[in-house]
């Protein structure tokens with residue numbers, strides 16, 4: 229018997245959970261001050277996230293999927309993508325969208341039950357938030373195919389969770405990307421849970437990254453709580469895709485520090501000790517400790533940043549609250565390029581009902 | 592006898608079925624330790640073990656497809672799809688396999704499975720969580736589609752669905768999961784499938800509805816009664832095959848009919864029911880059959896869902912229209 233194939237999975241980590249360096253840093257991190265914008269973005273993300281959870285609790289938005297704990301992944305990806313690239317997010321990627329330039333009040337609109345939450349004027353080619361798990365992956369293969377067909381130096385980057393990697397869509401997209409060597413980067417955010425189902429019950433595979441081996445495409449693991457590792461790993465994959473090197477699957481290891489969504493109660497299926505253990509590895513403290521140690525960040529700056537974040541978050545809340553409520557006709561707007569005349573009667577009915585409703589309430 | 596909610600009725604029926612029949616198994620996403628996102632399977636894994644109550648990897652095609660295989664092998668799988676919007680992913684298995692297995696093998700294999708899923712709008716859920724796909728399922732040959740409207744119906748119809756020798760898609764109105772309680776006797780007695788229930792008698796107009804819409808129809812009937820107009824209200828309960836005997840008997844009595852569905856209008860079950868009434872009771876009709884439906888739009892996100900779903904006002908307007916017709 230001989231070995232027909234063998235493989236190994238690379239894992240990248242530069243910063244240890246306590247902020248010490250684990251390896252020689254990549255060149256983009258040689259000046260720690262260059263990472264301060266990423267750090268600031270991560271702090272903004274967390275502040276907005278906490279506000280969104282609070283707004284759900286007080287009924288100002290609906291169910292909300294928290295981003296707590298994945299800030300390094302979102303900031304790292306946001307940093308390495310180019311404007312002209314295309315992001316295909318799941319529902320948990322509001323952090324990356326913020327760095328794509330999308331005003332975070334869209335996130336509040338989205339979870340507030342308003343289609344305008346998917347309007348991204350600042351990043352118009354990006355895909356909307358995606359709830360049906362894994363279905364964005366084949367779209368990403370299509371987007372990448374279009375880029376390749378037109379010989380454009382652009383990249384499609386699609387994000388999904390560990391649960392999504394159990395779906396056919398995930399394998400199908402990877403497989404196709406391999407066949408056509410598409411400019412596609414798949415980032416599987418392994419936060420160790422799909423609602424209540426732990427990672428080890430999704431797959432017996434030792435890593436999620438290795439699922440790409442069967443599709444014949446490159447893959448690696450990065451420490452998703454280490455901003456430098458995310459920027460490095462995803463950055464290399466993006467530039468390789470851009471320059472004709474084909475697709476990559478990056479598995480970013482992190483932990484969902486929040487409930488699955490505000491509708492979930494994670495205490496039913498995991499212990500407080502387990503969560504407390506993972507708080508020790510969280511990405512913001514890790515980066516801050518390192519920046520401090522390097523003399524690139526001071527305590528006074530931290531206080532100023534907290535203030536800035538609070539002000540910015542308040543602005544976003546204001547922008548959300550000041551958005552006039554959608555009129556009922558929004559249901560028919562953008563349903564087709566131009567609404568077929570067959571539906572005009574329904575629009576009339578809807579408008580009349582809305583008017584009589586108003587009268588009813590006034591009278 | 593206990594006073595329970597609709598979702599508790601589902602839980603009670605599942606518990607009862609699993610207790611009475613070892614071949615009943617439950618599978619789906621988060622159905623185990625978590626007890627399902629709506630708590631429909633709460634406590635089942637603790638009681639019946641991880642093999643009979645299985646948390647699956649996240650894949651609806653897998654869930655539906657495995658249920659087909661399990662059923663062919665003599666188990667009685669009750670598969671949960673977390674929300675109806677994700678049941679579209681299971682349609683391949685239901686359409687190409689569950690509904691055809693018996694016929695394709697000329698009776699050699701069969702598919703006694705149940706696919707349960709919450710559906711409908713009205714709970715302020717995120718995108719894709721408020722769909723009404725009943726007509727899509729009802730279009731599939733070889734299966735039954737059942738849609739309970741109360742805790743007792745949920746209990747009895749789910750037991751019937753599990754016992755049925757053919758595949759059943761069981762749609763649960765999430766809006767009613769916890770809206771009201773009803774006395775339910777845990778006697779293991781199934782309700783009949785393929786049978787509609789007259790839940791209120793009347794003389795002037797027939798309302799045909801199911802699930803959450805039944806309650807809008809009843810509310811409309813109450814309001815109309817105050818004006819001296821008496822609606823007969825039918826809970827269709829099984830949407831495929833439809834008990835037209837009950838519907839036609841009522842329409843022949845009242846001469847007028849309003850059919851209500853929460854789903855979009857085009858090719859809805861309301862259209863199917865209306866067509867059958869026209870074919871079989873045209874000369875008894877005093878007015879054309881009215882359909883009260885949602886609009887032919889994407890199910891809107893929740894800020895607009897109240898304006899999307901039919902309500903008692905829309906039903907009353909339709910009732911007045913058929914009453915005034917000449």
Ligand SMILES: Cc1ncc(C[n+]2csc(CCOP(=O)(O)OP(=O)(O)O)c2C)c(N)n1
Pocket residue numbers: 320359360361362388389390391392393419421422423484488620649651673677680
């Ligand atoms: C196709 C589909 N099935 C089920 C659901 C319900 N659901 C929402 S999130 C989720 C778990 C997703 O887990 P994962 O992919 O790991 O992403 P995470 O939420 O952890 O970021 C499930 C089952 C869905 N949205 N889409």
